[in-house]
Amino acid sequence: MSRIDPLRGRLVRRDLLKITGAAAGAAALGPFTGHGVLPSETAFARQDAASTIVFGVGTDVDALDPRTTDTQEGYIACANIYDCLVLYDLGATTIRPGLAESWEISEDGLEYTFNLRQGVSFHDGAPFNAEAVVTWYNSFVEGAPDSQYDVAQMPYVQDFITSWIDSVEAVDEYTFRMMLPKPYSPLLANLAIPIAGVISPTAIAGGLEALAVNPSGTGAFRLARAEDWTRDSQMVLEANPDYWGGAPKVQQFILKVVPEGSTRLQQVETGELDVAWALTPEDVERARENPDLVIVEDAGLNTNNVEFNVTKEPFTSKEVRQALNYAVNKQELSEGLYNGNMVPAGGVLPPVDWAFNPDLQSYPYDPDKALELLTAAGYDEANPLTFTLMAYTIPRGYNPVGDRLATAIQEYWAEVGVQAEIQTGEWTQYRADRREGKFQCSLSGWQGDNGDPDNFLYALLGGDSKGNGNNAFYENPEVDALLADAVAVSDQEERKTIYQEAEQLIVDDAPWTFLGYQKHQVVTRANITDFQLQPTYIYYFAGVSKT
Template identity: 25%
Template structure:
């Protein structure tokens, strides 16, 4: 996911959005595959980075959500292996015609890890907690998703904080929660599926209130309860029992009172192994039974050795970000066009991405409704790039180029290698490149978000299937990481966000894609199908284009 912004995923206003009955995300494998293994053997999975918090409400990164998704559940979830919304803790849901009132009919008999029962009052207590956040909690480092989906707070403490769209939550009865918003949005109902809005035990909420986040800007300290196991409590098939930060390892234990199908293994361990080669070697040695973000060059080798390497569907974008107000030359359209023409993106796809990767023509993959076939494209043409730089008087352009270290992402399997290729392309047309390597979390994410780079590499894996989930992430309003004002674009984004008719909204997304690629605030590079690997002795989970694998589906053969 990128540092992300969420948005919507279905029809929502004039048409009632009725949820499907939840399946509990259980594996549908045959019994002869599922039942013969040793469920007491731990399943160990190699992740590319540490989680930031055990409380998903405070996070915006995929490595945190990979862990918390096993222990916490939201009102709505996604179907295993797909992007369709299905029931989560809510068996069904619907909206009023205006798209401003969302009614959730909860499953009966759902128990939290600490023994508390799920009720509508508990759901409302969670949403009201987020709405009433104050102090450090209003910093986007902690409340990014809340501010993106529901706006600001009961009492905003900064002029930069958006107006709140959340109005309130009412428990109509024990199992019926009604959430009201001021304006309809393409963020709903998809936003209700986000891990950031997973539901916590009422006992845990009371304990959370006793510890506060602190700090400002780049010096945020997360509350103590979120940094060690023992306090957080959800409803998921696993409960978090230990976080050994020194060894980069989170341990989760099967929750036998889970309301759905119980997990196929007793213990799940998610171990941080930042280097891809080290993850592969750990799998080959039998130290782990699975890992994510397999290097494209390793796929054939692993498959030849009998490992399972399923490939997810494409649902992401890698792009070169440009902070226009960080360098006056970057505010010139000709300079941004020169950057686009200088980049051999086909070479990146062919040498750095798994089979199925494609050059991106716009800021969403073609698997999302709203993709346009009529955008302006920028072919690899170094001579054209040099001419554009000359026309703009920028022949001696020098740029700080930020790229992340100690990380691989679904859209960016080898950041340093991709950076080196692009650096060579830019230098070939006369641009001087100053490398700025930064550790991914928190240095890189915060520096890029605060507009601290001239150009940088970032991307996005969608949260749910709506065009606003991509376009709204970047272009709904002024953002420091882009450093531009474009009121025509912002107004069109606002129109699309509140458009109740799905067909009309999709047409607006197409118009926005065309406008964006004419304006060229950054350069879309590629979309790729990230691979994930498992040992031969496990029944793996259904792989998800959203990278939302449910490890309760795992069992040993």
């Protein structure tokens, strides 16, 4: 199998990256000129009120039931409407008290006793106590009294919570106990994820359909009226003046849907938005030039990849999967498509994860090695490797350029004779089809939920996670055994060694093309104070103010 002219292929690809970058930059310009912003109707619709913060997102929240929400936008909303038993420290993944003031863990790691805050009420007036916690927990446990568990609507509660807990019982009015079948070190980190937001028992009794649009938590903000949520437009949340953590600094927190990243940039520049999320690298660089804006950025707890369904041809072949990894120039991809804001990936875990392995043996750019492996797998010019690459179109935190990434990857693979046809899908249906195993190959990615390496390695590539987070349908018994060992160990250094061994096995099996880790970047108006990035992308707004 001969290689396509490398100079020609490289020029095509670089031109492509420049063209797609220029297109995004031009789109970002919109009504701008060299002399600044031209007057427009939107410029006069400014959100200047110091009592309101408007947060721009690319797509609408899916549901306000934390058990069923399945989008980052939903997590952001739920993180401000509900509280968890424990919360993340601001700007970190370490744990602080939430609705539980304190807790004790037994020496064998099988019993967690939580002491709850007193005097807290849900937004609907129901009291928060140990019985409310038991009702909430039972609502998503299969077979429990009054359970509402639905595997299709609650895709993550088993993986993150109920699989690791045998039972929950009230000890007294403000104390309850969790019993575990075996030690599980990430439990507290999992209980801080927004899906573990504690829900009013009255709201639970109303059923799944009602709760999705009529939430009741104990959080800093609340949806006061159903009409305050206009689908695909905006959601207006009101401050909870009785919030146990202190009344929020603003009266309203609005999530406004602005599908185009370039439009989000324009609106944060004109003041229609106070905070803009999921902007393209070009938009972020433009924002740096505006003294009225601030770029809040840090290393990202995420991963960006192409996912191979290892149960479908041609991706049952390890040689094919490895070849496609060697064919991608990740450094060039970062510089050309992401303005250098993607750290090229060696494996699954990002550099900010405490189990990151700088010595991981991975896939440097080597198109000759890719050709060698493709030939070994039986593919050549007479029998080229062909398949469909599915792509989403909307920006994500781990990939703010959407389906432009698919076009760039297609070019790299074409250079070694691979014919990948790109098809795009609507985001909600796209995600559902991936879980059902309908795709051969698809763009994928992940933004960490809890800061624990288990949340990447087990959630995305553990055998028990197939069809949930693991949409490569990858399974390696040796990997699964190591992941099981890691969560039973309390010593972090010992866990780190185990995770690094598991990750090396995963990388060797190549269920993904490992691409990179996107820098975490949010643009705010300069008059927004105390906004902090959360590594888990869930942003607490209770302490954020506007001057």
